[in-house]
Amino acid sequence: MPHIEARDISLIYDTPGGAVPGLRGVSFAMEASEFLCIVGPSGCGKSTLLNIIAGFITPNVGEIRIAGQPVRGSGMDRGVVFQDFAQLFPWRTALGNVAFGLEMKGVPKAEREATALEQLRLVKLEHFAKSYPHHLSGGMQQRVAIARALAYNPAVLLMDEPFAALDALTRDDMQRLLADVWRTTRKTVIYVTHNVAEAVYLADRVVVMTPHPGTVKTEVTIKLPRPRDPLSVEFLDYQKELLRLLGQDAKGH
Amino acid sequence: MHDVARASDIALTPAAAGPLRRAARNAFPFVVVGAIWEAVAHAGLFPPRFFPPLETVAATLARLTMSGVLPHHALDTIVRLIAGFALAALFGVTIGIVMGRSRRAEDILLPLVSIGAPIPGLAYAPLFLLWFGPGNVPAVALVAFVSAFPIIYNSWTGVKAVKDIWLRSAQAMGANDRRLFRHVIVPGALPYIVTGLRLGLAQAWRILVGIEMLAAVPWGLGWLIFGAQEFLNTDVMLAGIVVIALIGLALEKFVFQRLEELTVVRWGMLT
Ligand SMILES: Nc1ncnc2c1ncn2[C@@H]1O[C@H](COP(=O)(O)OP(=O)(O)OP(=O)(O)O)[C@@H](O)[C@H]1O
Numbered sequence: 194m195p196h197i198e199a200r201d202i203s204l205i206y207d208t209p210g211g212a213v214p215g216l217r218g219v220s221f222a223m224e225a226s227e228f229l230c231i232v233g234p235s236g237c238g239k240s241t242l243l244n245i246i247a248g249f250i251t252p253n254v255g256e257i258r259i260a261g262q263p264v265r266g267s268g269m270d271r272g273v274v275f276q277d278f279a280q281l282f283p284w285r286t287a288l289g290n291v292a293f294g295l296e297m298k299g300v301p302k303a304e305r306e307a308t309a310l311e312q313l314r315l316v317k318l319e320h321f322a323k324s325y326p327h328h329l330s331g332g333m334q335q336r337v338a339i340a341r342a343l344a345y346n347p348a349v350l351l352m353d354e355p356f357a358a359l360d361a362l363t364r365d366d367m368q369r370l371l372a373d374v375w376r377t378t379r380k381t382v383i384y385v386t387h388n389v390a391e392a393v394y395l396a397d398r399v400v401v402m403t404p405h406p407g408t409v410k411t412e413v414t415i416k417l418p419r420p421r422d423p424l425s426v427e428f429l430d431y432q433k434e435l436l437r438l439l440g441q442d443a444k445g446h
Numbered sequence: 447m448h449d450v451a452r453a454s455d456i457a458l459t460p461a462a463a464g465p466l467r468r469a470a471r472n473a474f475p476f477v478v479v480g481a482i483w484e485a486v487a488h489a490g491l492f493p494p495r496f497f498p499p500l501e502t503v504a505a506t507l508a509r510l511t512m513s514g515v516l517p518h519h520a521l522d523t524i525v526r527l528i529a530g531f532a533l534a535a536l537f538g539v540t541i542g543i544v545m546g547r548s549r550r551a552e553d554i555l556l557p558l559v560s561i562g563a564p565i566p567g568l569a570y571a572p573l574f575l576l577w578f579g580p581g582n583v584p585a586v587a588l589v590a591f592v593s594a595f596p597i598i599y600n601s602w603t604g605v606k607a608v609k610d611i612w613l614r615s616a617q618a619m620g621a622n623d624r625r626l627f628r629h630v631i632v633p634g635a636l637p638y639i640v641t642g643l644r645l646g647l648a649q650a651w652r653i654l655v656g657i658e659m660l661a662a663v664p665w666g667l668g669w670l671i672f673g674a675q676e677f678l679n680t681d682v683m684l685a686g687i688v689v690i691a692l693i694g695l696a697l698e699k700f701v702f703q704r705l706e707e708l709t710v711v712r713w714g715m716l717t
Pocket residue numbers: 206207208213214215233234235236237238239240241242387405
């Protein structure tokens with residue numbers, strides 16, 4: 194049985210200006226501990242799809258199944274990381290943010306703080322446990338957000354362009370860090386990006402979406418040993434293939 | 447590391463240029479006004495009774511303080527202020543949050559609040575005096591009523607300003623409605639709530655001094671000032687005004703600034 198299954202998902206947004214299609218007929222399946230990237234042109238519905246999997250939006254047609262169970266609303270089997278740095282709670286320290294999920298679970302204070310500190314260590318921020326988010330850089334805040342999503346130990350990690358707003362150097366560091374974290378935790382990850390190099394670096398498999406209103410165009414399995422070398426010929430070949438599928442190669446990217 | 451960064455931030459602000467210089471800078475405008483006052487008072491343009499020099503005001507202030515009269519007036523006023531303001535804070539924050547959370551409540555209450563807020567508080571005073579008779583009850587009720595408006599309005603705005611992404615993050619981490627309220631909506635709206643409380647307190651002050659003049663309460667700074675007019679005791683009026691200013695300053699410094707330092711300043715959420 195696949196860990197996550199999307200069955201023929203369609204969604205239409207009701208707006209004051211009329212119905213806006215968000216997704217049409219999206220299906221895919223993934224195994225436990227798989228790292229799946231979703232790439233597609235801007236506005237094709239990647240965030241919409243992730244929000245549906247997270248349970249924030251209910252699709253008009255189709256359903257998401259996780260471990261065989263249909264998704265109804267958000268749940269603690271899934272951790273979510275958004276692109277926006279502002280997702281952290283400014284009124285809580287890094288540690289307080291990371292401990293939030295455990296607190297909601299009713300884990301006693303000493304225990305949840307120990308676990309949260311452990312998670313901060315995983316993203317190399319244990320020295321900033323007592324800092325408030327506004328004293329952390331964008332990259333550090335995103336690392337706290339990852340630690341926070343992992344802290345209550347969900348089986349699935351959903352990430353929506355978490356590093357898109359970072360500078361290139363920081364983003365490289367963060368991708369390496371995430372690859373490490375994934376290797377140690379073996380979560381099932383769905384990672385939305387429109388950066389094909391990022392997808393090739395991180396993913397076991399890449400789902401390529403069509404332009405708006407999006408559906409699955411094709412899937413590409415990345416058969417490269419880890420850790421991956423972004424300068425190797427095979428890496429660049431995968432990148433070219435994805436760009437070709439996205440129809441961007443003609444524009445000279 | 448950020449502690450170091452913070453320490454250097456502070457070093458760049460004028461605050462660290464020496465507490466003495468800062469005090470001098472803050473005192474400067476008052477010294478200028480005081481000097482002009484003295485010049486006018488001693489020039490003999492007005493009878494000293496109407497325009498007493500500062501030393502007379504200071505002497506009156508000291509005399510009334512020693513005799514216990516001024517502290518009694520001040521205490522009564524502060525008690526009314528606290529009672530009225532506490533009611534306003536309790537109801538104002540609650541109503542504002544309910545309006546922010548419930549579409550129904552918003553539709554019903556927002557028009558009422560929008561119409562009631564700009565009406566000068568003292569315009570309600572005769573009504574309150576008719577309903578409650580003279581004394582403490584109308585004074586406290588009017589203070590509560592009038593100062594609730596800015597508190598309601600800002601609490602409502604604050605709840606509206608709570609970011610969707612915080613709510614989603616918290617829900618994804620298993621927060622139910624009650625916890626969402628306590629751990630996300632209240633702290634998320636706090637910068638606005640604090641602003642509302644501050645405006646509400648200013649409103650409470652203004653209306654209280656006014657209503658004390660009308661409600662025929664035996665003690666209170668508003669009454670002191672109003673009563674002094676009858677006997678042309680300008681020095682007593684001025685002493686009352688000085689005490690009002692000092693209490694306002696103390697509330698700002700020791701209550702609101704402290705509250706902000708402990709919350710929104712620490713969180714980097716200053717609006
Ligand atoms: N809340 C909404 N209300 C109405 N329409 C929406 C809403 N959110 C998204 N859409 C529409 O749905 C489509 C898909 O949006 P979505 O945000 O999922 O795209 P995306 O692939 O994540 O884009 P990007 O790469 O720019 O983040 C877009 O055409 C957008 O206009």
